[in-house]
Amino acid sequence: TTDNQNHPPIFELKAELNSDKKEKKKEAVKKVIASMTVGKDVSALFPDVVNCMQTDNLELKKLVYLYLMNYAKSQPDMAIMAVNTFVKDCEDPNPLIRALAVRTMGCIRVDKITEYLCEPLRKCLKDEDPYVRKTAAVCVAKLHDINAQLVEDQGFLDTLKDLISDSNPMVVANAVAALSEIAESHPNSNLLDLNPQTINKLLTALNECTEWGQIFILDCLANYTPRDDRESQSICERVTPRLSHANSAVVLSAVKVLMKFMEMLPKDLDYYGTLLKKLAPPLVTLLSAEPELQYVALRNINLIVQRRPEILKHEMKVFFVKYNDPIYVKLEKLDIMIRLASQANIAQVLAELKEYATEVDVDFVRKAVRAIGRCAIKVEQSAERCVSTLLDLIQTKVNYVVQEAIVVIKDIFRKYPNKYESVIATLCENLDSLDEPEARAAMIWIVGEYAERIDNADELLESFLEGFHDESTQVQLQLLTAIVKLFLKKPTETQELVQQVLSLATQDSDNPDLRDRGYIYWRLLSTDPVAAKEVVLAEKPLISEETDLIEPTLLEELICHIGTLASVYHKPPSAFVEGSRGVQHKRIPGNLGSGESVESPDNGSAAGVTEAPPAVIPSQGDLLGDLLNLDLTPPTTTGPPPISSGMQMGAMDLLGGGLDSLVGLRHNTERSFRSPSPPDYSPTEVGPGGHMGAGFGAPPAVMPASFNAPVSVGLDDLFDLGGGVGMPMGAFNPPKTVWLPAMKAKGLEISGTFVRRAGVIQMEMNLTNKAMSVMTDFAIQFNRNSFGLASAGPLQILTPLSPNQSIEAALPLSTVGPVMKMEPLNNLQVAVKNNIDVFYFSCQYPISMLFVEDGKMERQVFLATWKDIPNDNESQFQIKDCHLNSDAASNKLQSSNIFTIAKRTVEGQDMLYQSMKLTNGIWVLAELRVQAGNPNYTTILKSKQRITSLIIIHTVSERPFCTNWNLICYIL
């Protein structure tokens, strides 16, 4: 009943709205709005409410406008009824009403209305009253959001630019805000044409506009690149007073401008030092703000201390955690304390950390314990005190404290070998209480690493073996390595143990990382135990001082985003804002010499500012989510996926994502070497996987057939010509392997391979029903993948599959599907449905399948391209044990669409020049050197990718480009 009073039925409202009495009308509109607010649909009252619009009562007018904004979109035809009143209101003598009308009109996102908006807006932009002008300025941004073309055609952008010179600071601020907003979605424009004159206008307005206007202007200034250090300094001088503003957001935006511009100042300039000193106090004061603002400030301070540690080096104390700080503030303060820890303040820091480690909040305590370890690693003089503090904490027997302590002690051992091993005995006492994988792995590592000092190392490790398959991968890998180390140190008594773990890892596990690592050890131990010792027990490189530092280029970018969400997430905007791909990463301009003039980045080409498009790499969670959400439609309706941006993204994403994921292809082990979790895996221990395959003799007999393919489909396989015994001549097609074992798919077994026939990629599968009942209704779908592979038609299995029956199916594939970078690059996640359930599996396709038939480059083009490619872009590798002559090799490769363009013979060495082209348009050039009588070929691969974003990506990430290509070679 109360509800009925507040929200009467529609018919009642209708009657009231049409009442003659103004008061009643107003009350009725209020009731309508009240109903709207609680989510009731009152759109049926549209005409009645609009009828109330013509009134000189501002309150009623505002109410009607509010209603219009809400419902116009759902009633576009009726919304036209309101246009006349809007146009009239824009001419009202009262500026409040003019502004209200133009503000509201912009909020009505109906195309038909926007046309009528243009003339009133044009007038309002030149209105005599600044309140109207500032509202009209925002309206341009609104209109641009609805119809960008219209705004351009009508010349509103120019009018908006003129408003930057308006006499009223509020108008300037709103014009700047609107322009910045438009520029964001309008990448090619020269909208914010920032030059010294406009900068001067902005700086003048900065002193006079509201706190919010100051933020718009400062955020806009941060995008400017001064021409020289003098200009840089003069802007800094005029921005510095903002550090005294009471509004934290103004302060942070000012900090952003200063942090960016000070990079351009010569470090020996007095002013540079002055500026550094001026920055500390306001940053500290931000910690007295409300907790949410403190949080934003702390996340930003975390960036600032990484970029310019000197600013806050004396301010450690202000980051001490208070009992009543919210947890998110506590955790951030802790992080900054570690970053600021130095020999000078370490005693205080440690005392604090010890205090925190006895708190009750689990996350906080864990982080505090970990922080003690980080202190030990960072400040060598404190290591001993840290270790003893950690031992004290282990004595508390608080389970999670003990586990964290063990994890960090492992790192301390790595940093200071042969110094603190006396504590191992204490650690071993706690073996049984460890239930977290990271702690178990750390403990196992310690036991393996110091096996010679631990009498019962074999017993300790053996105790873990019992539940080997229940352990997480991290622990399994560590256990495998630890036992191999143990064996190498004490071979006599541990032979059985090592056999056991190798067989557990290689035969009973379906984890490729584990299996591969197992095989490597196995081969290594059986081929050359001395080499094994050298490799496995090699001296490990010391771990670096600072962990979890943000990568420098990202840090630079984040500094340019101080105060924004990006700085809170510590991620570039492209990682979490949709539609920002292909946009420029912000960067700090370099130190510019005085007087040296550099184009502003507004022209898109300032020195060193050309940036790569960001690579949006979805997290693993997203991948899984995508896969699980696959829309499995029955075969009849499975159309080809939309072509839309597929092709384009193909090039983009693949390049953007970097090719380093290919590391995993040749040998999956490569990936585990790179994974950071096993602490002792570093390149020095085991050579690159490439030396393994061909160099080793026959794999152990126990090796499952699937081990060779498709994971290791490499160039060797292409060359597997062994006197014609292997495959018949033709394109290289790997044999079928089991992709989906029956036990994982309720009796459905799928094995398959990929072939390329007459330019068409096919997925050839064997489906076997190993269940007791008939299977029907098969359908298949792929997750998004690196090269946009998608089924070009439905899966043709027309007859039901009886128990014990097998059926072959060939699925033609297209490469125009949606693209997403996969790890490894050639991974394909597949969902198969039948009448029983939906099953998921991954398989990997040979990259050679993606070489297209028109991959033969013209000779002239080839020569020109080859010369143009800088040496940095090439890589060299060896193909071993190949007994073909160059012509046969050339023919063989041609059938896989690797085309020989030219051949040259120098001193008995044949040089084949070859080209290939991937389905997404990437060209790869190769030089193959074949020396008669030498079974090892040399290949040089090059790719001219200057014009693409590829190079840019890799120059930016400063990873050697060639290593990535080296990897593609393996796929060949």
Next chain:
Amino acid sequence: MLQTSHSIECAISDDFRSGGLLQLTIIFIFDSSVLICRNYKGDVDMAEIDHFFPLLMQHEEDGLLCPVLSRGNVHFMWIKHSNLYLVSTTNKNSNASLVYSFLYKLVEVSFCVMKYFKELEEESIQDNFVVVYELLDELMDFGFPQTTDSKILQEYITQEGAKLEVGKSKVPTTVTNAVSWRSEGIKYKKNEVFIDVIESINVLVNANGSVMSSDIVGSIKLKTMLSGMPELRLGLNDRVLFALTGRDKGKTVVMEDVKFHQCVRLSRFDIDRTISFIPPDGESELMSYRINTHVKPLIWIESVIEKFSHSRVEIMVKAKGQFKKQSVANNVEVRVPVPSDADSPKFKTSTGNAKYVPEKNMVVWTIKSFPGGKEFLMRAHFGLPSVENNELEGKPPITVKFEIPYFTVSGIQVRYMKIIEKSGYQALPWVRYITQSGDYQLRSNV
């Protein structure tokens, strides 16, 4: 030449400038239901807000509460005010500090504009949604904060106002004036300014009695009752100012960091340390400052807390006034934590009252008047159950609250307040000093 045209485009079309502007929706939520929602840009689906509460709960359960939550492309930035959640949503790289500043401003302004409510709370919003909508529209347009000065807003928010008066059409000029915080034509019979200098002492003392950190946060508040458009200049015994002007007499104060109200000319202060301004009418905080000197804790606490498991807790607290004998600390409260399962309290105090507050697990010892140099004692005795409480308890610190009038720790002084108005009236400034406890914590070892 070898690339698809798209990639080339990508490499070139990189002229991107994010203003980091706001893209948001402001939402008031009470008890997981949305009270009022204003979608400023229409690009975040309104249905997204339904995910906010479950997301918040999830994070709270996991102990990972954070002021920024995200789901898919939508980011929620929120604050809580009494029983309300104010949430802003965005799908862009918004300026996060601006969002939180704005949300807090929104609370402040709503409170002022709806001044006839006791508190911004669920009912006040439900009953006044029209005003709230109107306010939301004046405060922000298309995600850009506009006028947020409550005094000025009050003048032209129509509220329950009837027909538009002619006079109201003038208001926007103030809104867009360089002086956007003060209307013209203010008149007082007697022109006066009241200046309050309030210093809060923050102290963190370790369990072993050493001062870990201490600072002073000062605030100068004005109550301005002046006619017209007066020009004010405030003179403090600021050491930097004295150094600039070559004056070196008397005690000066080094202010580590100073923050000013919008009205103060920041560039002028930056150049010659002059604090000049046209004040807002009525009450406002003119400035705040932070002083980073070692402060001797004004009220020193020594405590011995002995916990005998399964039987009792014995607490002995000694409080000492470490300030001048002439001064008196008022309303002193010493709050001592006790275990949550403590029972049957017994107290003995040399002065004041001790009270057990079980819902906060603390003893509050109140001393109405605490002269400088004096020392007082409190003993407390609690029983403990024989069955041990399994829950781990944190180690809350002892906290102290107090106020000492007519005194500032830093020694800061208002040397003058010059008031000039073109009508030439004489105005009187009044100054009051007070020192109080801020975040005043002494860690205990139990």
